[in-house]
Amino acid sequence: MKKVRVTFYPEGERVEARRGATLLEIAKEGGIFIASICGGDGICGRCRVIIKGGEVEAAPTTLLTREEIQRGYALACQTKALGEVEVLIPPETRAEGAQILIDEDAQRFRALYAVSEEQAFFRHDPLVKKLYLELPRPTLQDNLADQERLFREIRRYLNVPLMQMGLKVLQSLPEVVRRSDWKVTATLGRRGGTTELIQVEPGDRAGAGRNFGLAVDVGTSTVVAHLVDLATSQTIDAEACYNSQLPFGEEVTRRIIYAEREGLKPLNEAIVSDINNLISALVSRNRVELHDVTTLVCAGNTTMLHLLLGLDPSHLRKSPYIPTATTPPPVRAAEVGIKINPRGLLYTMPNIGSWVGGDITAGILATGLYQMEGLTMFIDIGTNGEIVLGNR
Numbered sequence: 001m002k003k004v005r006v007t008f009y010p011e012g013e014r015v016e017a018r019r020g021a022t023l024l025e026i027a028k029e030g031g032i033f034i035a036s037i038c039g040g041d042g043i044c045g046r047c048r049v050i051i052k053g054g055e056v057e058a059a060p061t062t063l064l065t066r067e068e069i070q071r072g073y074a075l076a077c078q079t080k081a082l083g084e085v086e087v088l089i090p091p092e093t094r095a096e097g098a099q100i101l102i103d104e105d106a107q108r109f110r111a112l113y114a115v116s117e118e119q120a121f122f123r124h125d126p127l128v129k130k131l132y133l134e135l136p137r138p139t140l141q142d143n144l145a146d147q148e149r150l151f152r153e154i155r156r157y158l159n160v161p162l163m164q165m166g167l168k169v170l171q172s173l174p175e176v177v178r179r180s181d182w183k184v185t186a187t188l189g190r191r192g193g194t195t196e197l198i199q200v201e202p203g204d205r206a207g208a209g210r211n212f213g214l215a216v217d218v219g220t221s222t223v224v225a226h227l228v229d230l231a232t233s234q235t236i237d238a239e240a241c242y243n244s245q246l247p248f249g250e251e252v253t254r255r256i257i258y259a260e261r262e263g264l265k266p267l268n269e270a271i272v273s274d275i276n277n278l279i280s281a282l283v284s285r286n287r288v289e290l291h292d293v294t295t296l297v298c299a300g301n302t303t304m305l306h307l308l309l310g311l312d313p314s315h316l317r318k319s320p321y322i323p324t325a326t327t328p329p330p331v332r333a334a335e336v337g338i339k340i341n342p343r344g345l346l347y348t349m350p351n352i353g354s355w356v357g358g359d360i361t362a363g364i365l366a367t368g369l370y371q372m373e374g375l376t377m378f379i380d381i382g383t384n385g386e387i388v389l390g391n392r
């Protein structure tokens with residue numbers, strides 16, 4: 001197979017590819033962002049680039065004027081590289097404009113740190129909490145098993161009728177409680193109607209700075225993660241990035257079509273890797289141990305949440321438009337490939353339907369629309385838009 005080399009400016013990145021591949025395909029292969037709402041069908045006109053030199057073959061298009069074509073403009077998805085080619089990606093086709101917005105967004109959420117307890121909108125009741133316990137030592141009179149002893153002590157503080165514990169935690173329990181002289185910290189997470197004992201640590205690890213959660217907005221274009229101290233409800237920091245699924249299509253239908261044709265693995269891996277990169281930036285900047293991040297809650301449209309969980313999204317776009325689940329269960333974050341505490345939990349906000357997702361549920365909750373007296377409108381102006389009209 002004949003190879004060609006394409007250099008993309010202004011970065012000057014070189015990508016080798018098959019002769020005859022389109023500039024959009026080559027850029028995607030090299031991890032270079034070129035806007036492409038229609039996913040390469042030649043109908044959106046967003047993938048405009050400027051050919052600085054080299055041999056190309058461009059399909060005719062009505063989306064560029066004759067003057068633009070004379071100045072070297074071409075649609076990346078309709079232009080094949082036949083030799084060594086130099087391409088300039090103009091600002092409107094690059095992602096850099098949006099970077100400023102992301103930085104501002106992260107800055108805005110960082111300011112939430114200042115919210116005091118009295119101003120807080122929600123009662124402090126995290127999905128995953130840590131509880132320090134001093135267990136009574138077993139005696140001949142009080143000879144409960146280690147697990148039941150721990151459960152009994154937890155129930156002195158919390159109303160948790162149904163509790164469960166994984167085998168790994170159970171296997172380490174006798175050693176942990178005795179090594180720590182029966183002073184332990186239990187991490188408890190909600191899983192449906194039951195409470196799971198996620199881990200048992202020796203000593204007191206229940207105070208501030210020991211249990212963190214992440215609130216992640218999985219947007220079609222951008223992904224924003226907030227690091228929250230679950231002992232105090234304070235947002236410590238925020239970080240944002242582009243959704244790396246963008247090269248697979250700028251809007252959700254294109255990505256569903258991509259998943260149908262090529263499988264959803266690349267899309268799933270892209271978003272998982274974005275979230276892992278955000279987590280890694282947040283924990284290193286704030287000197288938080290990954291082990292102390294015990295949960296993350298993700299909100300996004302129904303397609304984004306399907307792709308994150310590795311659920312087949314193809315039925316979302318075909319009548320009668322059926323999601324795999326509107327309320328996916330909490331899962332172990334590690335099962336999805338997200339790197340927090342290996343036993344940490346991933347929650348996704350419940351979707352309302354195929355085209356109204358968990359991001360809207362989050363918006364209704366966060367704005368308090370569901371408690372408002374008067375008829376209220378909530379508008380989400382995102383890559384796709386939704387409007388909610390209602391009250392309590």
Ligand code: FES
Nearest residue numbers: 036040042045077
């Ligand atoms: S015209 Fe839409 S990606 Fe090229």
